[in-house]
Amino acid sequence: MILSDTFIYSDDKSLEFGPIFEDDLDIWFKWFNNPVVVNHSVHSRSCGTNTIELQRSFLKKLELDEGKIQFSIRDVSENKKMIGVTSITTVSDYSGVFSIEILIGDVSCWNKGVAKKTIKTMCEYCENVLGSKKIVAGASSKNIASILAFERNGFLREGLLKSHEIIGGERVDIVILAKLNGVSYE
Numbered sequence: 001m002i003l004s005d006t007f008i009y010s011d012d013k014s015l016e017f018g019p020i021f022e023d024d025l026d027i028w029f030k031w032f033n034n035p036v037v038v039n040h041s042v043h044s045r046s047c048g049t050n051t052i053e054l055q056r057s058f059l060k061k062l063e064l065d066e067g068k069i070q071f072s073i074r075d076v077s078e079n080k081k082m083i084g085v086t087s088i089t090t091v092s093d094y095s096g097v098f099s100i101e102i103l104i105g106d107v108s109c110w111n112k113g114v115a116k117k118t119i120k121t122m123c124e125y126c127e128n129v130l131g132s133k134k135i136v137a138g139a140s141s142k143n144i145a146s147i148l149a150f151e152r153n154g155f156l157r158e159g160l161l162k163s164h165e166i167i168g169g170e171r172v173d174i175v176i177l178a179k180l181n182g183v184s185y186e
Protein backbone atom coordinates (compact mmCIF):
# COMPACT_ATOMS: atom_id res chain seq x y z
CA MET A 1 0.00 0.00 0.00
CA ILE A 2 1.04 3.53 -0.60
CA LEU A 3 -0.35 5.32 2.42
CA SER A 4 -1.74 8.56 1.10
CA ASP A 5 0.74 11.33 1.88
CA THR A 6 -1.49 14.12 0.65
CA PHE A 7 -4.65 15.60 2.09
CA ILE A 8 -7.69 16.00 -0.10
CA TYR A 9 -11.18 17.22 0.76
CA SER A 10 -14.77 16.62 -0.23
CA ASP A 11 -16.34 19.48 -2.22
CA ASP A 12 -18.03 20.89 0.89
CA LYS A 13 -14.79 20.50 2.94
CA SER A 14 -16.63 18.43 5.57
CA LEU A 15 -14.43 15.36 4.99
CA GLU A 16 -10.65 15.08 4.86
CA PHE A 17 -8.90 12.15 3.16
CA GLY A 18 -5.27 11.50 4.00
CA PRO A 19 -2.76 9.29 5.81
CA ILE A 20 -3.48 6.84 8.63
CA PHE A 21 -1.38 7.48 11.72
CA GLU A 22 -0.28 5.20 14.59
CA ASP A 23 -2.76 7.03 16.86
CA ASP A 24 -5.62 5.96 14.56
CA LEU A 25 -5.04 2.22 15.16
CA ASP A 26 -6.99 2.29 18.42
CA ILE A 27 -10.11 3.55 16.63
CA TRP A 28 -9.56 1.48 13.49
CA PHE A 29 -9.20 -2.03 14.98
CA LYS A 30 -12.44 -1.77 17.00
CA TRP A 31 -14.62 -1.34 13.91
CA PHE A 32 -13.99 -4.97 12.88
CA ASN A 33 -15.29 -6.24 16.22
CA ASN A 34 -18.63 -4.51 15.69
CA PRO A 35 -21.09 -6.90 14.00
CA VAL A 36 -23.16 -3.94 12.82
CA VAL A 37 -20.21 -2.60 10.84
CA VAL A 38 -19.19 -5.91 9.29
CA ASN A 39 -22.74 -7.12 8.69
CA HIS A 40 -22.66 -6.75 4.89
CA SER A 41 -18.94 -6.60 4.41
CA VAL A 42 -16.30 -9.15 3.50
CA HIS A 43 -14.72 -8.12 6.79
CA SER A 44 -17.24 -10.45 8.41
CA ARG A 45 -14.94 -13.34 7.51
CA SER A 46 -14.51 -15.19 10.75
CA CYS A 47 -10.93 -14.57 11.83
CA GLY A 48 -11.52 -14.15 15.55
CA THR A 49 -11.44 -10.97 17.55
CA ASN A 50 -9.45 -8.14 16.05
CA THR A 51 -6.76 -6.51 18.20
CA ILE A 52 -4.65 -3.41 17.89
CA GLU A 53 -1.59 -5.61 17.23
CA LEU A 54 -3.37 -7.41 14.38
CA GLN A 55 -4.42 -4.05 12.94
CA ARG A 56 -0.83 -2.79 13.14
CA SER A 57 0.51 -5.86 11.35
CA PHE A 58 -2.27 -5.52 8.75
CA LEU A 59 -1.11 -1.95 8.14
CA LYS A 60 2.51 -3.10 7.79
CA LYS A 61 1.51 -5.80 5.28
CA LEU A 62 -0.46 -3.29 3.27
CA GLU A 63 2.58 -1.02 3.11
CA LEU A 64 4.20 -3.63 0.84
CA ASP A 65 1.29 -3.55 -1.59
CA GLU A 66 2.24 -0.95 -4.17
CA GLY A 67 -1.01 -1.41 -6.06
CA LYS A 68 -3.15 0.19 -3.38
CA ILE A 69 -3.55 3.75 -2.08
CA GLN A 70 -5.13 3.82 1.37
CA PHE A 71 -6.85 6.93 2.73
CA SER A 72 -8.32 7.70 6.13
CA ILE A 73 -11.70 9.48 6.12
CA ARG A 74 -11.93 12.23 8.76
CA ASP A 75 -14.82 14.34 9.98
CA VAL A 76 -13.51 17.90 9.84
CA SER A 77 -16.22 19.17 12.22
CA GLU A 78 -15.24 16.56 14.86
CA ASN A 79 -11.61 17.62 15.23
CA LYS A 80 -10.71 15.45 12.23
CA LYS A 81 -11.65 12.21 13.99
CA MET A 82 -11.12 9.16 11.77
CA ILE A 83 -14.57 7.81 10.84
CA GLY A 84 -13.69 5.44 8.03
CA VAL A 85 -11.19 4.26 5.46
CA THR A 86 -11.23 4.10 1.70
CA SER A 87 -8.79 2.74 -0.83
CA ILE A 88 -8.02 2.75 -4.52
CA THR A 89 -6.52 -0.42 -6.02
CA THR A 90 -4.93 -0.69 -9.44
CA VAL A 91 -6.72 -3.39 -11.42
CA SER A 92 -4.86 -2.64 -14.67
CA ASP A 93 -2.47 0.24 -15.28
CA TYR A 94 -2.44 -0.61 -18.98
CA SER A 95 -6.19 -0.26 -19.47
CA GLY A 96 -6.68 2.40 -16.80
CA VAL A 97 -8.92 0.37 -14.51
CA PHE A 98 -9.02 0.98 -10.75
CA SER A 99 -11.27 -0.23 -7.96
CA ILE A 100 -12.61 1.63 -4.94
CA GLU A 101 -13.40 0.21 -1.50
CA ILE A 102 -15.01 2.03 1.39
CA LEU A 103 -15.75 1.35 5.04
CA ILE A 104 -17.41 3.86 7.37
CA GLY A 105 -16.52 2.38 10.76
CA ASP A 106 -18.17 5.08 12.88
CA VAL A 107 -21.83 4.04 12.85
CA SER A 108 -22.96 7.48 14.11
CA CYS A 109 -21.87 8.84 10.71
CA TRP A 110 -24.01 6.49 8.61
CA ASN A 111 -26.80 7.75 6.37
CA LYS A 112 -25.37 11.29 6.33
CA GLY A 113 -23.91 11.20 2.85
CA VAL A 114 -20.35 10.27 3.88
CA ALA A 115 -20.13 7.34 1.44
CA LYS A 116 -21.54 9.38 -1.45
CA LYS A 117 -19.06 12.23 -0.83
CA THR A 118 -16.16 9.80 -0.36
CA ILE A 119 -16.88 7.93 -3.59
CA LYS A 120 -17.19 11.24 -5.49
CA THR A 121 -13.82 12.43 -4.18
CA MET A 122 -12.13 9.07 -4.87
CA CYS A 123 -13.54 9.03 -8.43
CA GLU A 124 -12.16 12.52 -9.05
CA TYR A 125 -8.78 11.36 -7.72
CA CYS A 126 -8.86 8.30 -10.00
CA GLU A 127 -9.82 10.36 -13.05
CA ASN A 128 -7.72 13.50 -12.51
CA VAL A 129 -4.61 12.12 -10.77
CA LEU A 130 -4.41 8.49 -11.92
CA GLY A 131 -5.97 8.98 -15.37
CA SER A 132 -8.51 6.23 -14.89
CA LYS A 133 -10.76 5.13 -17.75
CA LYS A 134 -12.89 2.81 -15.66
CA ILE A 135 -13.60 2.46 -11.94
CA VAL A 136 -15.12 -0.70 -10.48
CA ALA A 137 -16.59 -1.64 -7.11
CA GLY A 138 -18.31 -4.61 -5.56
CA ALA A 139 -20.95 -4.86 -2.85
CA SER A 140 -23.10 -7.56 -1.33
CA SER A 141 -26.50 -7.53 -3.05
CA LYS A 142 -27.94 -7.01 0.46
CA ASN A 143 -25.87 -3.86 1.06
CA ILE A 144 -28.42 -1.40 -0.30
CA ALA A 145 -26.67 1.71 1.10
CA SER A 146 -23.36 0.80 -0.51
CA ILE A 147 -24.94 0.03 -3.90
CA LEU A 148 -26.93 3.28 -3.79
CA ALA A 149 -23.84 5.33 -2.84
CA PHE A 150 -22.05 4.07 -5.97
CA GLU A 151 -25.12 4.45 -8.20
CA ARG A 152 -25.58 8.06 -7.05
CA ASN A 153 -22.06 8.67 -8.36
CA GLY A 154 -22.85 7.39 -11.84
CA PHE A 155 -21.90 3.74 -11.36
CA LEU A 156 -23.94 1.19 -13.31
CA ARG A 157 -24.53 -2.45 -12.42
CA GLU A 158 -22.37 -4.54 -14.74
CA GLY A 159 -22.83 -7.96 -13.29
CA LEU A 160 -23.68 -10.28 -10.46
CA LEU A 161 -21.28 -12.82 -9.00
CA LYS A 162 -23.59 -15.50 -7.66
CA SER A 163 -22.87 -16.97 -4.19
CA HIS A 164 -19.47 -15.34 -4.37
CA GLU A 165 -18.72 -14.47 -0.73
CA ILE A 166 -19.60 -15.71 2.71
CA ILE A 167 -20.84 -12.75 4.73
CA GLY A 168 -22.41 -13.08 8.16
CA GLY A 169 -22.15 -16.85 7.81
CA GLU A 170 -24.17 -17.13 4.59
CA ARG A 171 -23.32 -17.16 0.91
CA VAL A 172 -24.22 -13.89 -0.80
CA ASP A 173 -24.22 -12.50 -4.32
CA ILE A 174 -21.83 -9.66 -5.13
CA VAL A 175 -23.06 -6.82 -7.35
CA ILE A 176 -20.35 -5.48 -9.65
CA LEU A 177 -20.66 -1.76 -10.32
CA ALA A 178 -18.62 0.32 -12.74
CA LYS A 179 -18.18 3.87 -13.97
CA LEU A 180 -16.62 4.73 -17.31
CA ASN A 181 -14.60 7.87 -17.99
CA GLY A 182 -14.18 8.84 -21.62
CA VAL A 183 -14.69 5.31 -22.92
CA SER A 184 -17.91 3.54 -23.83
CA TYR A 185 -19.42 0.08 -23.61
CA GLU A 186 -19.64 -0.11 -27.42
Ligand SMILES: CC(C)(COP(=O)(O)OP(=O)(O)OC[C@H]1O[C@@H](n2cnc3c(N)ncnc32)[C@H](O)[C@@H]1OP(=O)(O)O)[C@@H](O)C(=O)NCCC(=O)NCCS
Binds near residue numbers: 111113116138148149
Ligand atom coordinates in the same frame (compact mmCIF):
# COMPACT_ATOMS: atom_id res chain seq x y z
C1 LIG B 1 -22.49 0.93 3.36
C2 LIG B 1 -21.85 2.26 3.77
C3 LIG B 1 -20.58 2.47 2.93
C4 LIG B 1 -22.86 3.39 3.49
O1 LIG B 1 -22.29 4.61 3.93
P1 LIG B 1 -23.17 5.88 4.30
O2 LIG B 1 -22.25 7.02 4.52
O3 LIG B 1 -24.11 5.53 5.41
O4 LIG B 1 -24.01 6.09 2.96
P2 LIG B 1 -24.67 7.46 2.48
O5 LIG B 1 -25.16 8.23 3.66
O6 LIG B 1 -23.77 8.14 1.52
O7 LIG B 1 -25.99 6.91 1.72
C5 LIG B 1 -25.93 6.33 0.44
C6 LIG B 1 -27.37 6.00 0.01
O8 LIG B 1 -27.86 4.89 0.76
C7 LIG B 1 -29.06 5.25 1.46
N1 LIG B 1 -29.00 4.55 2.74
C8 LIG B 1 -28.18 4.79 3.79
N2 LIG B 1 -28.40 3.89 4.75
C9 LIG B 1 -29.37 3.06 4.29
C10 LIG B 1 -30.03 1.91 4.82
N3 LIG B 1 -29.72 1.44 6.04
N4 LIG B 1 -30.95 1.29 4.07
C11 LIG B 1 -31.26 1.74 2.84
N5 LIG B 1 -30.68 2.83 2.26
C12 LIG B 1 -29.75 3.47 3.00
C13 LIG B 1 -29.00 6.75 1.60
O9 LIG B 1 -30.28 7.33 1.76
C14 LIG B 1 -28.35 7.13 0.26
O10 LIG B 1 -29.31 7.05 -0.79
P3 LIG B 1 -30.01 8.39 -1.39
O11 LIG B 1 -28.98 9.05 -2.26
O12 LIG B 1 -31.17 7.86 -2.14
O13 LIG B 1 -30.40 9.26 -0.23
C15 LIG B 1 -21.52 2.25 5.28
O14 LIG B 1 -22.67 1.96 5.98
C16 LIG B 1 -20.44 1.23 5.66
O15 LIG B 1 -19.27 1.49 5.49
N6 LIG B 1 -20.85 0.09 6.20
C17 LIG B 1 -19.91 -0.94 6.69
C18 LIG B 1 -18.96 -1.53 5.68
C19 LIG B 1 -19.54 -1.74 4.33
O16 LIG B 1 -20.62 -2.30 4.19
N7 LIG B 1 -18.81 -1.27 3.33
C20 LIG B 1 -19.18 -1.39 1.95
C21 LIG B 1 -18.66 -2.65 1.41
S1 LIG B 1 -19.03 -2.70 -0.33
